[in-house]
Amino acid sequence: MKKLRVHYFQHIAQEGFGSCYAYLKAMGAEITATEFFALPPDFPLDIEALPSVDQVDLLIIMGGTMSVNDEVNYAWLKVEKRWIRRYLATEKAVIGLCLGGQLIASALGATVEKNTIIELGWTKVHATKEVPSSSFALPEEFEVMQWHEETFALPKGAIKLAGNLACANQAYQIGQHVLAFQFHPEITPTALQLFVEHTQDQPITMQVDFEYLHALQKSKSEKFVEGNQILKSAIDYVLAPKS
Template identity: 35%
Template sequence: MRAHYLQHVSFEGLGSIESWLVNAGYEISNTPLYSSAVFPDIESIDFLVVMGGPMSVNDEAEYPWLAQEKDFIKQAIDLGIPVLGICLGAQLIADTMGGKVFPNTVKEIGWFPITAVNSEASSTFQFPKEIDVFHWHGETFSLPEGAVQIAKSQGCENQAFQLGRNVIGLQFHLETTPVSAQALVTNCRDELVGGEYIQSEAEILAAVKESYTSINSLMTRVLEYLHEAR
């Protein structure tokens, strides 16, 4: 089995996803879009992960490879390949499938709770009723046709959605580790300007080990759910 991930910046890697993929028996490859927009044969992939990044899905003039990336994601979805989108990745899925991506009323950066939506719908992934997760986003999206909302927060209505059995988009970062949180702070600390849903660098990095264990365990559940959709 082969898992492929689309990486938009060097400092946003797979985080906890990598160890799960290795343990599940996947070979891992990636397209580092910040240096090369070379995509593999879509039929050689068994699992696609679309990572986050500071750019917008609407920035095709500045990042021409976005058009190619959207086409690649659409091919994967059409073929029934399990697809997981994280932050920008979720927005790319929404845009690709007909939704709109636009600035949220507030930025969400730091550790804030999400709540489950449609928790009684057995046909969708089941989030905990409420859980604190790690956020770093300023845009949001409308749900594409056929998508089901599965999580929300006070600061952003559409936090997670599912499309069919094999596609999940997450605005938040369940893959975050202490190392990847530090990398985001180091590279994007200019965004830590204060706000109702923006924590300080100290607050972000003060998260205890159990916070990371909690979100990484939930990411494992998401990955297992999508793996079973193959």
């Protein structure tokens, strides 16, 4: 049987691949990565240096601290978005997480801009009530980790899957092969620890109360379960045979 070829785009060293690594390995997946964070911000990346879209069955685009609009300071963002457009044209499976969801939206011409507030920590999110029956199923209400200053408008043809009062667009899908989340369903206790440490090193970027960050580090393990399960279900959904 052919191995599932999973590739992920990583934008900050502190994030890693998150909760789905063990799940994908149990499926026998071959996992590779492009580590954009290792490139100098002005690195003249050639799109042909990235994997061929033919070599990827599932793309997972991780989060990051940069804005998708900051192509001046991160020259490789423009190339990454070109590659994402090329990959989306194949209609193969892709999942975007936080910045990843914003990158998909931006690559498709949708606006990504500052949210009205910085959303950081555990928050409640509500599934959209009226969606097509074939849409990805989210719990009616669920609690997940948020860590963002910006948010996406819905790309053309996208179905809104979730939102809350702090951020109108929390999840969307395109067809049955693209899922994007504004929140972090992949977060694990270890990843959260790294998020906090990274944020403390950049207080100007994310102006938050350090006492609040320390409290987040004490989150009980059961808090992570629901988001991790949503991500597993998302993987199954985008990989399912299409009718």
